[in-house]
Amino acid sequence: MSQRVAYVHLPRFPVQRRVLDEPGLAAQPLALVHETKGVLRISFASGTAQRDGIRAGMTLTSARALLPALRDGLYDAAAETQALSSLAEGFLRFAPAFMLSAPDGLWLDASAASLFGGEAGLVDKVEAQARAAGYRARVVLASELFTARALARFGAATRACVALGDSGRALAALPLQALEDAPEVVASLRALGLSTLGELSALQPTQVISRLGAQGLRAQRLVRGQDEARLLPAVLPEVVEEVRTLEAPAESLEPLLFALKAALDRLSARLRGRQRAAVRLTLTLVLEPAGPYPVPLVLARPTTDPKLLLDLVRHRLESVRLDAPVATLVLTVDESCEDHGQQGVLGDAPAGDAALETVLARLATALGPEALGSPVLADDHRPEAAHAPGPFRPPRREPGMFAEARRSPPVPPPPPDWQLERPVRLLPGEGEPIEVELDALGALRTARVLGKRRKVLAVAGPERLGGQWWTETPFQRDYYRVHLDGLGPAWVYRRAGEDGFYLHGLFD
């Protein structure tokens, strides 16, 4: 079965990325340079710089002579490939796999296009996602890797789908320059007076092989749409991490937050691509010269929402005092889980859900994740062990119209009888020992509770709770509900075989 692939071409990706990180560079002549044999040469030039004659391969000195206002920056090939890979991970929402074509493009496996409105729909969605991330992109979907890439890089359309078997015709109008991997063949063909791929395609294979050899024949097969190369899925890094080195060390929150916003956008896109949601993150601020300063970020509920994450980070950083400026920031996802997404509902305010997520994240970060939760009942006779904190996962609200139609909420099952006699406040652990006074018949007269000796007005009980006899710590207690003067009912118990009384709860 023939494959279908989409090529995403991001013209001058490293320059676009630099401008995204530093919006002040937009519309300014910019060149990224690398060092070769002690000479700085231009790797990429922005459109503005190119209009002034700056070309890749020029030395920085000659470029400066041509354009004194030229801004420059170092080109780090490894970092750019990493950034491209991060961007590609975001496209995994639409494609099961990708293959990089560094430094400025990537192929996507388009086999899942039917899920996104067909091939045209997939192309639109991929282009829209790139645009949302701040990049200009050209996307072409075809059956061969070469066809998709050549049309995306050298074709006229910014978005296109090439039907199966139509590749040769689609490629015919492209210039020979599209055969980027075979510069010798291109030079020979130019010498022969050819200028388009269509002209190469029209030659007899015997003529091609006699003049250009095996390389020429391979090039002809490519331009005839007979490329048999397959997409090799890239292996995703295990740790989702975004690193951002600031242009100048940040001494205030504002530039830091700006950089964080971009990093969180990328991180969220990557997580969404992997269909994962962040549970725990670490923001490491690399201070100059103090070194790394980790800031743990705990989320109350898994999320991929960059806005929520930024709000959480902002809140967290407000309480952090740094001794040195921040040179680099590293965002690492320490723990993630499967992302089930959130369903927008009609009638209910989506803003409410966001508000809930925000406040939960804020509280979890400030107080610690163990400080908030929803109580869960435990199957245990020992009162202090009969409940435990659990995660707060309120039931998903039904879409508004259905919720409206279903006016009456589900009737909960009746609580078991024993719950009816439980106090709403329980003292920690096994409670506090209390002093009691008994009359001649052994009835309770007074008890010292909450710092005062109080008259006992009435007693009800006992309820005998016992268990764990098979363990080292068996228990047997007789519980009484005791009405005390000036207070409401209190829950008091006495251990089997002991005379002392303990206050364990208050029916507040």
Added chain:
Amino acid sequence: MTAAARADSAVLERLRERIRTLQAAPRQLLSVLRTGLPPVDGLLPGGGFPLGQVVELWGEPSSGRTRLAFRAIAEAHRALRLAAWVDGPGMLYAPALPPLGVQLEQLLVVRPPESKQLAWSALQLLRSGAFVAVGLDLTRSGVRLSPPESRRLVEAASRSGGLLLLLTPPEAPADGTLRLHVSAAGPRAMRLEVVRSRQGGASRTVEVPWDLLTPGGPSDVGAGSHGLDAPPLPVPPSTPFRRARACTRDGLIGIQGQRPGRDLSLPSFAQALGVGS
């Protein structure tokens, strides 16, 4: 325009109107949270705890304040809304809540590690607008709200339209918009007094039998108990203590619905303690 197109247009308009109504509905559903206790709701101006205000339940830690607050929270849960409880003393006992009508999965319990974070937590919860009712329990926490903190809480409640139920101890009253003094009135009832109210009704008092606080809960003045001021009730022989409702086995109770020790009424302390025998 054809008749069919006109009909479609009318249907669309009706649908739009319906959507507008539905979207506007949630805020209009609730204006007060009722406790479901006629004497209490009758006492409160508006028939319940008013949303958008700070209601202070001021009294001893065993006066019924918490159950009263959770009865209002249960009303919020019945309307499919969320509620939060900032548990200052860390004493909230979850097994007692379902009988009050509270849905535990719709209740967020916050236990800040430091007492100075209590008011801040409640403020965040209120400001979020995600919770229709927020409880702030300052009992035994040693915290007394400062006037600016109180102002911020009142403002947050007013802006978000949520209800803040503020539980304060006798020695540290706060600055609630509506303050109710809750106290025990003997073994039979609790007493509520409106101490402060902007909507009138101040100094009104009502007594609520303890039995009413937990629906279906035990009667403290019925069989199996006695008031020491009253003549002692005859202690019945060891008759099985059963409830009218059928019990299902859940591993906690016996096959006849009894729990260990529950079949006995008040035992003789004299016998148990070896006094006077």
